[in-house]
Amino acid sequence: MNKNDLVNAVAANSGLTKADSAKAIDGVFDAIAGALKGGDEVRLVGFGTFSVSERAASEGRNPRTGDKITIAASKQPKFKAGKGLKDSVQ
Numbered sequence: 001m002n003k004n005d006l007v008n009a010v011a012a013n014s015g016l017t018k019a020d021s022a023k024a025i026d027g028v029f030d031a032i033a034g035a036l037k038g039g040d041e042v043r044l045v046g047f048g049t050f051s052v053s054e055r056a057a058s059e060g061r062n063p064r065t066g067d068k069i070t071i072a073a074s075k076q077p078k079f080k081a082g083k084g085l086k087d088s089v090q
Contacts, residue, residue: 036077046084053078 001009003025010021032050035042042050057073 044082046082048082048085049080051078051080052076 007018007022007025010016010025011018014021016024032042036050036052039052041052053076055074055076058071060069060071061067062069
């Protein structure tokens with residue numbers, strides 16, 4: 001399912017127009033991204049939790065030359081599915 005399929009499904013299930021559904025979906029995505037950027041978690045009971053995971057700096061190797069390289073610390077978004085979502089896909 002891509003974003004257009006999601007917009008069509010939301011429009012069909014909610015009775016909203018496709019344009020309104022697209023705006024609603026974009027609003028949800030923007031709100032989640034904004035909360036994560038601000039350092040907050042987004043918990044949707046029964047669906048899951050969006051959070052930010054911090055990865056420490058590490059040392060790696062260039063696969064072509066074998067030289068050591070430093071991999072910078074970074075923040076990664078992550079999602080942990082909730083019980084309701086897990087149960088619905090089984």
